[in-house]
Amino acid sequence: MNFEYSNKSLKLQEQLNAFIAKHLLPVEKEVSSFLVNPENAWQRWPGLQALKQEAKAAGLWNLFLPKAYGDLSPGLTNLEYAPLAEIMGRILWSSEVFNCSPPDTGNMEVLAKYGTPAQQEKWLKPLLNGTIRSAFLMTEPDVASSDATNIETSIVADGNEYVIKGRKWWSSGAMDPNCKIAIVMGKTDFNAPRHVQQSMVLVPMDTPGLKIERPLSVFGYTDSPEGHAEILLDEVRVPKENLLLGEGRGFEIAQGRLGPGRIHHCMRLIGMAQRSLELMSQRVTQRTPFGRNLETYSSVRQDIAKSACEIEQTRLLVLSAADKMDKVGNKQAKDLIAMIKIVAPNMALNVIDRAIQIMGGKGVSSDTPLAHFYASARILRLADGPDEVHMSQLGKHVIKKYSNT
Template sequence: MDFEYSDKTKELMARLNRFMDEHIYPNEKTYDAQMAAFRAQGNPWQVPQILEDLKPKAKAEGLWNLFLPESELGGGLTNMEYAPLCEIMGRVGWASEVFNCSAPDTGNMEVLERYGSERHKKEYLVPLLAGEMRSAYLMTEPDVASSDATNVSTRIERDGNEYVINGRKWWSSGVGDPRCKIAVVMGKTDPKADTYRQQSQILVPLDAPGVKVVRMLPVFGYDDAPHGHAEVILENVRVPAENLLLGEGRGFEISQGRLGPGRIHHCMRTIGVAERALELMVKRLLTREAFGKKIAEHSVWEERVARARIDIEMARLLTLKAAYMMDTVGNKVARAEIAMIKVAAPNVALKIIDDAIQAHGGGGVTTDFGLAKMYSGMRTLRLADGPDEVHARTIAKLEFKKYSNKVRAAAE
């Protein structure tokens, strides 16, 4: 494995860093001010103008749709090449949208590219790639343990030339955005089929009759507007039969194709979050004094900063290894590495953010420095796209498999 970035990646990193320095970091307060104004008006579910102002600039710089490997529609980058770019975007929570590289759209665009019909691509993929609309992914349900996706109970039943959908979903990220027009929904088409052939995935326009947004779910009190996470009822929702993706019973197949890249993208951005938290922590420690010397000079903080740097470097290398394997041997063979980094990255970031909060004292738990918001996002990521326990189970099962034959042979 060679983790040296290609010349193409280095050039894109330089351009992206320049864009962040010139347009993203200077406008963090602008974004916050525009969102504060919406909240003061009583409706935070609006798009800050600064986002729309910056998108044409990103397009003009050639920093648009950098994901979608092996596709003429995307940036043509491998997962390995995309990793450091995604990390840079992750340093600011809303930055990835400026480059049309934000979740869940990236995962949904990959689904449409791989499994959608020509109509699906024309009607949904093209406007998503153009940044003209947003999308959502509806899988998790409040009434079952959705960490085991075989429990998902939403019904998708054929009725002539249509499918009828009934169920309740939650943590449907992106539904709060007024530009969100389409959702990929997972549910059961045949409860009597083999366990992993019961589920299917289907495209559901959010303005279809019977789609009802019950509420937007807060995360530690944050509404995450204008993106948001919704609880949604699907009541006798009818969509054309051709909206079914790939075919009945192929929901798990689609999920594996979608979640591999989705998980690794989250981890890439998480490294950026951890780097930003470490930067904020170090700057704070170097500019505050306590008990007659800079806080940075107290040995406990030397230990915490050193550990943060070590953990970030380890997490970055594991992210790159997973990306490299996805590119070279495929997502299925790389499932252990994907699972490992999905557990490691959020936990690394959480520890660093927690230390950064401590370094900021009481200010750390306010909204003044953005650390509390960072923490809420990273804590959620330990659940999103599969909780830590599920990924740990995958890792352990693969580890047991390595030695089971040897143990059995020794016993015999």
């Protein structure tokens, strides 16, 4: 295991930090206020497009994508990307500036890996260029979707078309007017063996029958402009060439999609936790309750020390997972991926909670990013698989590994 960053990654880290300091930090408060203002619901902050152009011109673009796409992606390994995602995680809305935001990243990887040349031309190209956005529709309100084999949306062949019927929710990104394409998971064969019933199809958001019924909020945050939608699929018809990979291959694609997606979330969570640690460390030098500076209280030092330890432990675990994914592939790294998916959100929640407590009332206000960090980190104990599902899988593998020794 060697966690030395390559020169390529180090150079990009320096460039990314400089770009954020110059272009994002000065407008951070303005953008964050714009995005939570209900009057601006589902609208993009007007300066976003210009920032994206600048980032693209600077080569800070599609950093997540392991394969190089001309000047549209530098083709970094997971280990090279990890510190960059951490830097982006420090500001909740920053990933889109660099075309590195979910769910587009996962969707681009699916299209890059499994899409036909025609699908790539039509949907991957504009996604890589950052001119459109996308959604991933797997979860359904009517079934326990942490078990993806439960989903009930039907995809039925009819001549040269598929007809899709079902209801989805928590479709992140779907509220964005710029969201033009959804990857929809459903079943093409309800009677096939459990893991080959599912398929994935590309559904343009303006297809008749696709109806956004309502936006959902997370602890009151709408996460505008992307949002999270409940969507009715009412006899939605798409041409058969919109199928990804093949009938019955949907579960396989879902598994392939979630590995990189999970590690990206964990990297960003480290950025959130690290920034929270820095904010609380600054605050304790500025407040003086009961005649003593806050930084001199033992409980405060312990909170800060515990946070520093936990962040570094998690960072190293994430780098270890990234390294293993690079060296032996996502499948072989599945236990480490499960570990980080369990550890990182819980670590971030602990650190952010300590920072909120140390900040006092300011910590829960919108004057710092902490409250929104907390809501965002909490989501990740559920999204991309709840903690319990990862623990169940990991526990099973560990028992199997050691039961016969």
